Amino acid sequence: MDISLLPFPSRLNITSINKTEINGEPVKVIDKTLGREEYELSVCDGAVTVRASGDEGFFYAEKTLDQLKYQYGNMMPEMLIEDKPKYEYRSFMIDCCRHFFSVDEIKKMIDLCAAFKFNKFHWHLSEDQGWRIQIDKYPQLTEIGSVRHGTSLGKEVNNADYGGYYTKDEIREVVAYAKSLYIDTIPEIDLPGHTSALLASLPEMVCGDKKVEVKKTAGVFKDIICAGREKNYEIIFDILDEVCELFPYEYFHIGGDEAPKKQWKECPECQAKIKAEGLANEEELQGYFVNRISEYLRNKGKKVVSWNESLNGGNLNGEATIQFWLDGEKRYEKYPDHDIIVSDFFAYYMDYPYEMTPLKKTYCYDEKIAKKVIGVEAPVWTEYIPDFKRMTYLCFPRNIAVAQTGWCENKPSYEKFESDLCNLMGMFDTTDWAPKSDWNRNQLAQKIGTAKFFIDKLNKDFTKQLIGNMRDK
Numbered sequence: 001m002d003i004s005l006l007p008f009p010s011r012l013n014i015t016s017i018n019k020t021e022i023n024g025e026p027v028k029v030i031d032k033t034l035g036r037e038e039y040e041l042s043v044c045d046g047a048v049t050v051r052a053s054g055d056e057g058f059f060y061a062e063k064t065l066d067q068l069k070y071q072y073g074n075m076m077p078e079m080l081i082e083d084k085p086k087y088e089y090r091s092f093m094i095d096c097c098r099h100f101f102s103v104d105e106i107k108k109m110i111d112l113c114a115a116f117k118f119n120k121f122h123w124h125l126s127e128d129q130g131w132r133i134q135i136d137k138y139p140q141l142t143e144i145g146s147v148r149h150g151t152s153l154g155k156e157v158n159n160a161d162y163g164g165y166y167t168k169d170e171i172r173e174v175v176a177y178a179k180s181l182y183i184d185t186i187p188e189i190d191l192p193g194h195t196s197a198l199l200a201s202l203p204e205m206v207c208g209d210k211k212v213e214v215k216k217t218a219g220v221f222k223d224i225i226c227a228g229r230e231k232n233y234e235i236i237f238d239i240l241d242e243v244c245e246l247f248p249y250e251y252f253h254i255g256g257d258e259a260p261k262k263q264w265k266e267c268p269e270c271q272a273k274i275k276a277e278g279l280a281n282e283e284e285l286q287g288y289f290v291n292r293i294s295e296y297l298r299n300k301g302k303k304v305v306s307w308n309e310s311l312n313g314g315n316l317n318g319e320a321t322i323q324f325w326l327d328g329e330k331r332y333e334k335y336p337d338h339d340i341i342v343s344d345f346f347a348y349y350m351d352y353p354y355e356m357t358p359l360k361k362t363y364c365y366d367e368k369i370a371k372k373v374i375g376v377e378a379p380v381w382t383e384y385i386p387d388f389k390r391m392t393y394l395c396f397p398r399n400i401a402v403a404q405t406g407w408c409e410n411k412p413s414y415e416k417f418e419s420d421l422c423n424l425m426g427m428f429d430t431t432d433w434a435p436k437s438d439w440n441r442n443q444l445a446q447k448i449g450t451a452k453f454f455i456d457k458l459n460k461d462f463t464k465q466l467i468g469n470m471r472d473k
């Protein structure tokens with residue numbers, strides 16, 4: 001008998017070839033010997049019995065039972081499931097900055113991800129192209145920083161103002177909603193790079209006296225926060241204080257990716273800081289910057305997560321959790337001390353088309369890139385995702401492949417995963433999901449689709465920026 005479950009449980013034993021008719025609600029038994037997210041589910045003699053140590057375990061058992069009911073109705077095979085997750089950190093990320101998504105859309109995404117036992121929602125709230133969270137002490141962050149005057153992202157080129165932000169009440173609403181589905185919401189305030197919207201709002205934080213605008217285009221920009229100016233740390237701490245109040249969880253993401261060092265090299269204040277702190281160079285200045293922010297957050301009971309570039313200086317303290325996205329080879333040797341969350345660019349970035357990242361590639365990616373992998377995350381960046389429909393298409397079903405990797409100690413074969421997926425998809429509204437014909441295209445279609453994706457991004461601004469970036473190197 002081939003039972004379909006997503007994610008597939010650690011252990012499933014069919015205990016009888018006979019089916020049993022289930023009447024009545026499951027019997028819940030509290031068993032404190034089980035872990036926080038662990039559960040046991042037995043179907044036997046007309047009854048379903050669930051054992052768990054608390055609410056999370058019962059919730060995950062309920063999600064499993066939903067899938068069993070969908071397949072068998074109330075005539076179920078007798079079985080015993082003993083189940084617990086492989087990783088404590090099973091996450092999906094939404095970039096709400098390049099494009100803005102409503103509270104209802106975010107809740108829909110949370111709903112779907114909860115069905116596959118994700119337990120973290122990483123909310124990307126600040127970017128070059130928009131600041132998306134209300135901060136009372138600095139209202140200019142949303143007055144100025146949440147609106148860009150025009151958009152030039154791929155074929156989407158116009159001069160219209162584009163913006164949006166979440167009020168504190170809306171943030172609380174999303175956090176509470178996710179919590180009700182046992183998902184912790186982790187905010188990301190990206191520092192010191194990807195900060196054009198912040199610098200447009202608070203020009204006193206820029207190196208020198210350059211005027212920065214909220215960006216209309218995608219890319220990596222030279223405008224980053226001056227790490228030499230003491231006052232800047234005070235402003236950052238004020239902002240973090242308000243953000244921390246809204247997110248009652250241990251982890252806090254501080255970005256740290258793609259921070260070009262050109263301005264720090266030229267800035268007398270940054271150079272003075274390097275000298276005063278005995279740092280070797282600008283990469284070490286980033287390590288110093290992240291360490292200071294980490295220390296501040298640690299004193300507030302938080303654990304910092306940072307993208308892997310923060311390691312480049314070699315002086316990052318071991319407490320930061322590193323989110324790996326792109327970093328060449330020899331990773332296993334490179335990350336001995338840090339907890340690692342895996343979000344490989346080539347396998348887990350949901351914003352790329354199926355032609356570039358087929359479902360099978362996402363599913364089969366070996367996430368054990370370091371000694372201390374604590375979890376996996378599927379990020380969706382939204383430069384080229386103008387609406388929720390497109391996001392859903394790109395994330396489903398690929399997100400489920402990441403969910404399965406995050407949950408299953410002994411992951412079933414891709415073929416079994418795909419068959420389970422086909423058997424269970426009818427439980428969900430799959431109108432906007434990628435159809436099966438798109439999941440794994442043949443090699444030629446993959447090449448054409450990937451080429452087309454990149455050609456579509458080539459507009460005048462993008463080309464200018466590429467050339468500009470090359471010149472700076």
Ligand SMILES: [Zn+2]
Binds near residue numbers: 206207264268269
């Ligand atoms: Zn500076």
